[in-house]
Amino acid sequence: MKEERLMPPQVMTLTACGILGIDILIVQRDMVDVAGQDAWISLILGGMTAMILGSVCYYLAHLYPEMDLPQILLHIFGDFFGRIILLPFIVYDVLYLGMSLRIFAQALKMFLLSATPMLPIVVLILLAAGYAVCKGVFAIGGIMDIIFPLCAVTILGILLMPMNQIHLSNLKPILYKNTGNVVKGILTGYQQFTGYGTIAYFYCYTQKTKGTFKWYLAGLGIPIFLYIALTLITIMVFGPTDIGYLTYPTLTLAKSIEIPGTFLERAESFAAILWINIVFVSVALLLFRTKRNFLELLHMKTKHQNYVIWGIALLLIGIALFIRSGTEAISFFSKIKKSSRIFGLLIFPFITAMGYIKKRRETRA
Amino acid sequence: MRHSLKRSSLLLFLIGALLLTGCWDQKDIDTRGYVLGLAIDSYPPDPQSSESTGPNQASPQEEEKLEKMQLHTGEPGYAMTIQLPILANADMPEGPGIQSAEGSQSWEITQIGNSFFSINREMASRTGLSLYYEHLQVLILSEEVARKGLINILDMFMREPEMRRGIKVLICPGEAKSILDVVPRIDKYSSVYLSGIFDNSSRDSRMVYHTNMGDVICALHDGHDFVLAKVISTKDENKASGGAVFHNGRMAGWATEMEVEAINLIRNTYEGGVITVDTPKGEEGRVAMEITNEKAEITPIVNGDQVSFRIDIKVEGDYSEDINLHTHEKLSEPFLKSLEAEYEKEIQDLCTETIESMQEKFKADVFQFDRILQAGEPAYWERMGSDWNSIYPDVGVTVHADVHIILTGI
Numbered sequence: 001m002k003e004e005r006l007m008p009p010q011v012m013t014l015t016a017c018g019i020l021g022i023d024i025l026i027v028q029r030d031m032v033d034v035a036g037q038d039a040w041i042s043l044i045l046g047g048m049t050a051m052i053l054g055s056v057c058y059y060l061a062h063l064y065p066e067m068d069l070p071q072i073l074l075h076i077f078g079d080f081f082g083r084i085i086l087l088p089f090i091v092y093d094v095l096y097l098g099m100s101l102r103i104f105a106q107a108l109k110m111f112l113l114s115a116t117p118m119l120p121i122v123v124l125i126l127l128a129a130g131y132a133v134c135k136g137v138f139a140i141g142g143i144m145d146i147i148f149p150l151c152a153v154t155i156l157g158i159l160l161m162p163m164n165q166i167h168l169s170n171l172k173p174i175l176y177k178n179t180g181n182v183v184k185g186i187l188t189g190y191q192q193f194t195g196y197g198t199i200a201y202f203y204c205y206t207q208k209t210k211g212t213f214k215w216y217l218a219g220l221g222i223p224i225f226l227y228i229a230l231t232l233i234t235i236m237v238f239g240p241t242d243i244g245y246l247t248y249p250t251l252t253l254a255k256s257i258e259i260p261g262t263f264l265e266r267a268e269s270f271a272a273i274l275w276i277n278i279v280f281v282s283v284a285l286l287l288f289r290t291k292r293n294f295l296e297l298l299h300m301k302t303k304h305q306n307y308v309i310w311g312i313a314l315l316l317i318g319i320a321l322f323i324r325s326g327t328e329a330i331s332f333f334s335k336i337k338k339s340s341r342i343f344g345l346l347i348f349p350f351i352t353a354m355g356y357i358k359k360r361r362e363t364r365a
Numbered sequence: 366m367r368h369s370l371k372r373s374s375l376l377l378f379l380i381g382a383l384l385l386t387g388c389w390d391q392k393d394i395d396t397r398g399y400v401l402g403l404a405i406d407s408y409p410p411d412p413q414s415s416e417s418t419g420p421n422q423a424s425p426q427e428e429e430k431l432e433k434m435q436l437h438t439g440e441p442g443y444a445m446t447i448q449l450p451i452l453a454n455a456d457m458p459e460g461p462g463i464q465s466a467e468g469s470q471s472w473e474i475t476q477i478g479n480s481f482f483s484i485n486r487e488m489a490s491r492t493g494l495s496l497y498y499e500h501l502q503v504l505i506l507s508e509e510v511a512r513k514g515l516i517n518i519l520d521m522f523m524r525e526p527e528m529r530r531g532i533k534v535l536i537c538p539g540e541a542k543s544i545l546d547v548v549p550r551i552d553k554y555s556s557v558y559l560s561g562i563f564d565n566s567s568r569d570s571r572m573v574y575h576t577n578m579g580d581v582i583c584a585l586h587d588g589h590d591f592v593l594a595k596v597i598s599t600k601d602e603n604k605a606s607g608g609a610v611f612h613n614g615r616m617a618g619w620a621t622e623m624e625v626e627a628i629n630l631i632r633n634t635y636e637g638g639v640i641t642v643d644t645p646k647g648e649e650g651r652v653a654m655e656i657t658n659e660k661a662e663i664t665p666i667v668n669g670d671q672v673s674f675r676i677d678i679k680v681e682g683d684y685s686e687d688i689n690l691h692t693h694e695k696l697s698e699p700f701l702k703s704l705e706a707e708y709e710k711e712i713q714d715l716c717t718e719t720i721e722s723m724q725e726k727f728k729a730d731v732f733q734f735d736r737i738l739q740a741g742e743p744a745y746w747e748r749m750g751s752d753w754n755s756i757y758p759d760v761g762v763t764v765h766a767d768v769h770i771i772l773t774g775i
Contacts, residue, residue, distance in 0.1 A: 110526050116389035124382065165579075172740030177747075238579075241586045245523070256530045256579055 015219025018198030021282030022100040035185035046189020047224035054196035061203035069200035070296035098319025154274035166236035398494030402448035402556025404541035407509040498527040502560035511616035530579030536609035570638025571622035612729035627719035650690025673761035712766040
């Protein structure tokens with residue numbers, strides 16, 4: 001029995017924060033690369049796929065309400081095979097988190113802290129996130145409660161402020177000889193929302209009420225809506241061709257906001273500062289997941305979790321700074337995401353199906 | 366003991382975070398060189414292509430003062446001038462006479478080279494300031510530079526994070542540097558003065574106010590033609606009226622003030638302005654209407670491989686002034702209707718002439734009909750898009766205007 005209990009609304013903030021992350025900077029470019037001006041349609045379909053898979057994931061957590069994902073895996077598949085299945089999760093989370101930190105550091109360096117080396121940027125955010133993870137899930141939930149509204153308002157601001165620059169014609173022609181690419185883009189789109197799996201780590205800490213699932217769906221729906229809106233607005237402002245030339249379309253969109261008066265010429269700095277919070281919460285959640293995975297993989301006790309957290313942090317620093325070229329880092333980040341597409345799509349339905357069968361057998365026995 | 370160690374560590378961490386955050390990027394405000402304006406001229410200047418824009422035209426002696434830099438490769442092709450505010454003189458009273466007596470409020474530095482990034486860095490060897498472009502207001506290009514093509518010169522402005530997409534890009538018929546040399550009567554800095562002119566776009570329809578870097582970059586990437594604002598100057602004044610027409614990324618010629626007005630009407634970029642017509646029925650008067658609302662709709666008509674366009678322009682405006690006419694008793698419904706018909710004819714003629722001029726003189730699709738075809742008639746565009754440059758000059762366009770006078774004053 002877990003002592004700490006998260007409130008159902010916190011499921012929403014945790015799920016939303018688990019999805020929002022470094023991808024918010026480059027989601028439009030990833031999508032436009034595949035589906036051109038119809039990228040938003042792929043993202044809608046990808047979002048629906050994520051909703052379905054998220055519901056499957058929720059059902060899995062619901063089947064074993066007092067266990068998190070690594071515990072569920074070991075319970076369903078046994079100690080050996082459970083750990084084998086856990087390994088890809090660990091590899092993906094560590095690589096994804098390491099490269100997220102890298103892209104965060106290089107984007108921050110480009111737009112805000114040009115003279116600051118990347119190492120202290122990465123170390124500082126890891127220190128803050130690591131400290132939150134050390135304090136436990138309840139502390140993380142509390143931080144999300146504060147940061148999530150700020151993040152959502154910031155993104156909404158970035159969406160609304162450039163409205164005077166939009167050209168609806170940039171969205172046209174809609175689906176003209178592009179259906180194949182739109183279908184291909186569903187996988188890319190779904191992958192922007194893989195944070196839906198966070199529920200499998202937090203459900204066991206949550207108060208179980210009838211409304212929890214609705215809060216979870218809201219937590220999925222908010223980032224899906226924000227990403228779709230962000231992609232739509234960016235296409236309407238810059239056009240699909242121009243987006244291909246932008247390294248961080250979201251930051252460029254924030255930079256394109258024109259506020260009369262010289263005092264607010266650098267309004268995007270506020271957006272960049274709040275964006276740091278978005279990355280912080282995402283890093284904290286991923287670090288928590290990775291910690292839990294490692295603890296179960298290595299069969300370690302919870303009292304040793306601090307060693308695991310700071311050990312992972314050192315590993316992440318190495319991964320984040322291993323690649324010297326910024327372009328190669330972004331390319332490697334994309335490769336990590338691409339390589340895990342099919343695995344991500346199939347793994348939760350597979351685990352849930354196996355979990356369901358196992359549960360039925362247990363009930364009969 | 367353990368708790369006290371934890372608290373000390375936390376305190377140390379918090380103090381460290383507070384003291385160390387941003388220390389690498391610490392920069393005192395007085396050591397920054399806030400670049401307000403930037404002008405690019407061709408080097409060496411071509412005397413044939415320069416036309417006088419006012420008494421500030423740089424003399425050959427002044428040209429000699431332009432400093433050169435050693436180049437790794439190639440020959441110098443451009444002279445870049447930046448305008449920096451002299452913050453120590455910022456409190457001085459404004460105005461040209463006062464400035465010449467007390468010292469300048471801005472510093473214009475010119476450097477010659479063939480890469481703008483290296484020119485920028487070379488300038489650092491002359492200023493003692495760290496040049497900072499976040500507050501750059503205007504980028505002025507000479508006609509000669511613009512005719513060579515924008516794609517040659519804009520890369521640094523697209524790539525450098527300090528550059529903003531809202532920077533206004535202006536074209537000057539003569540030497541671009543001369544625009545920065547203007548000593549404005551009210552504002553302190555010519556760049557800020559020039560940038561402020563575009564805030565009046567809702568009052569004057571003859572300036573191109575969609576002239577910022579972001580629009581230029583998008584148009585260049587998408588291969589669309591466009592118009593940028595033209596600027597001319599005297600010693601203490603600028604005028605931003607008319608436009609420079611760009612075809613395939615290179616300047617093709619100048620659009621007149623009236624042509625810019627028509628382009629604004631057709632492209633839905635008309636913020637407000639005044640149109641004047643002679644009174645109908647042979648009376649020797651003139652009536653000015655202030656346009657308060659304008660909406661144009663461009664419809665492509667595709668018939669096999671043939672394409673034409675219909676432009677419907679809906680205009681609402683206020684009866685603002687009549688000249689040589691006493692109309693207070695004459696503002697009857699029939700009179701206003703006949704006046705509306707005159708405005709409709711004026712707008713139709715102006716737009717038709719401008720379209721023909723752009724087609725014949727410059728072959729420049731500044732109305733972005735190509736964009737409308739790409740979006741609305743993708744099948745046609747797929748077949749004929751590659752030949753658009755040869756199709757466009759002969760495309761038939763009909764213009765229909767619908768004018769309504771709303772208010773007539775007191």
